[in-house]
Amino acid sequence: MNKVHVFNAGPCLLPQxxxxxxxxxxxxxxxxxxxxxxxxxxTKEWEAVMDETRALWKELLHIPEDYEVVxxxxxxxxxxxxVAMNFLExxxxxxxTGVWASKALKEAKGLGEAVAVASSKDRNYxxxxxxxxxxxxxxxxxxxxxxxxxxxEIHEDIDSPVPLIADMSxxxxxxxxxxxxxxxxxxxxxxxVGPAGVTFAIIRKDALGKVxxxxxxxxxxxxxxxxxxxxxxxxxxxxxxxxxxLKWVKSMGGVEAIYELNRKKADTLYAEIDRNxxxxxxxxxxxxxxxxxxxxxxxxxxxxxxxFAALAKSRSIIGxxxxxxxxxxxxxxxxxxxxxxxxxxVACMQEFEQAHK
Ligand SMILES: *Cc1c(COP(=O)(O)O)cnc(C)c1O
Numbered sequence: 001m002n003k004v005h006v007f008n009a010g011p012c013l014l015p016q017x018x019x020x021x022x023x024x025x026x027x028x029x030x031x032x033x034x035x036x037x038x039x040x041x042x043t044k045e046w047e048a049v050m051d052e053t054r055a056l057w058k059e060l061l062h063i064p065e066d067y068e069v070v071x072x073x074x075x076x077x078x079x080x081x082x083v084a085m086n087f088l089e090x091x092x093x094x095x096x097t098g099v100w101a102s103k104a105l106k107e108a109k110g111l112g113e114a115v116a117v118a119s120s121k122d123r124n125y126x127x128x129x130x131x132x133x134x135x136x137x138x139x140x141x142x143x144x145x146x147x148x149x150x151x152x153e154i155h156e157d158i159d160s161p162v163p164l165i166a167d168m169s170x171x172x173x174x175x176x177x178x179x180x181x182x183x184x185x186x187x188x189x190x191x192x193v194g195p196a197g198v199t200f201a202i203i204r205k206d207a208l209g210k211v212x213x214x215x216x217x218x219x220x221x222x223x224x225x226x227x228x229x230x231x232x233x234x235x236x237x238x239x240x241x242x243x244x245x246l247k248w249v250k251s252m253g254g255v256e257a258i259y260e261l262n263r264k265k266a267d268t269l270y271a272e273i274d275r276n277x278x279x280x281x282x283x284x285x286x287x288x289x290x291x292x293x294x295x296x297x298x299x300x301x302x303x304x305x306x307x308f309a310a311l312a313k314s315r316s317i318i319g320x321x322x323x324x325x326x327x328x329x330x331x332x333x334x335x336x337x338x339x340x341x342x343x344x345x346v347a348c349m350q351e352f353e354q355a356h357k
Contacts, residue, residue: 005341007331008319009148009292010170011190015336018244025240041236049243050229056246060255063179063202070224071242072199073235076100076169076188079199080107083142083165083184085219088112089211093138093162097154098125098147099325104167105142111213117141124326125150127284138162139210140183146171148191149323151294151330152287157181163207171291172200173249174335175259183207192291192334194242197235249335258335265333265342266290272346276353278304282326296328301356308352315348 006013025036030045039046050071057069072079084092084107092112094105096119108114115138118129125147134141140163146153148170157178158164168177169187179185184203190196201221208222217223223231252258270288273281273295282294297305305328312320322328331345 002316004316004318005344006318007333007337007341007345009191009323009330009332010188011196012192012332012334013336014195014241014245015248018241018248018336021244022237022241036237036240039236041230041234046236049240050234053239053243053246054228056243056250057200057202060173060246060249061177061179061202066206067179067202067204068225070201070203070221071229071234071239072201072224073197073238074199075196076167076186076199077103079167079186079188079201080104082201082219082221083140083186084108084111084114085213085215086208086211086221087140087163087165087184088114089139091115091135091138092140092142093117093135094142095119095129095132095144096121097128097144097152098150100148100167100169101142101144104144108142120152126152126282126287128152128154128287134160134162136161140165142166146174146289146291148292148332149330150326151281151283151289151292153289153291154287163204170332170334171289173246173255173258174262174291176255189238189242191332194245195238197238198242200242261339262290262333262335265337265339266293268339268342268346269293269331269333272349276349278308278353278356279349282328291332291334293331293333294322294326294328295330296322304352304356308349311352312345312348315344315351317345317348320345 029036029039054069088108088111092108092114094116096102096116118132120127120129141160142165144167163183165184166182168185170191172187173192186201189198273279278298278301279295280298320329320331322330
């Protein structure tokens with residue numbers, strides 16, 4: 001069988017070594033003779049995995065001392081509520097950069113005053129708003145650093161006069177981040193750091209405990225910090241695979257080295273989109289995501305969309321259909337996607353150009 005090139009937007013491709021180690025652990029976890037799926041989470045073997053996973057997060061992202069990392073079952077969509085529950089007292093400010101950002105805002109509105117300080121909805125979220133003012137009376141300012149559906153990304157760790165909270169579901173571990181600029185960074189694992197079923201949250205500990213509302217136990221981030229993400233049964237399999245994924249990131253030279261690779265992949269693909277007369281990118285150039293590359297057929301070639309999709313499929317290129325709200329194509333080139341995968345897509349685009357010029 002030809003190598004399959006997977007560009008799925010999420011759950012993402014995972015490195016083969018991660019999948020192999022997960023398979024082996026399903027047979028026999030850490031030499032216990034018991035399947036990973038059947039172990040007790042109250043064992044020293046499992047606690048070692050939890051400790052190692054936390055330590056890898058801290059090491060790979062250079063997380064400062066006064067922060068803690070927790071792993072939560074649920075999903076990034078649930079974390080929208082965690083944010084508002086734990087940080088919204090009087091007013092929250094959000095940057096509306098797409099569907100995920102507006103869903104996060106909706107959860108805050110359910111609990112208090114929450115405003116969008118700027119939005120890029122006017123052009124179907126194909127850019128990151130600039131020149132907005134963050135209200136200084138807000139309890140926090142929420143951003144979505146990578147907009148998975150539209151292929152836009154906030155490339156800098158912005159300065160905020162109020163606590164900064166970021167959904168980094170789809171660009172975590174893809175680039176270096178100055179964690180000290182954020183009060184909380186969170187996201188689902190399944191875009192870059194593991195399979196579905198677990199989320200991460202990096203939290204500055206002294207920022208918690210400032211709201212007056214009753215917080216249900218399972219939604220209280222302090223509980224999960226205190227209990228080291230084991231207040232209740234953790235999603236053992238998902239955390240194990242996340243741990244393996246982080247070990248792989250480290251083996252690749254860490255986030256800094258992965259970032260270089262990611263830039264090279266993105267540059268290669270965007271260069272072809274900009275060069276090839278049959279295709280055009282949808283996001284503004286300065287805001288282009290390094291993770292999700294969105295493009296459509298160029299004007300005059302729209303009728304060829306299905307034909308290109310069919311050619312890609314025949315070349316074992318999987319998962320490039322654009323999100324229904326944008327159309328066209330989206331190649332998600334997360335950490336585990338290789339330069340060879342990207343080059344296969346570029347070759348397919350060039351083959352298509354030759355056939356239709
Ligand atoms: C996928 C995604 C989400 C939603 O994740 P779930 O775990 O499915 O709830 C939220 N934010 C961003 C940026 C995403 O890409």
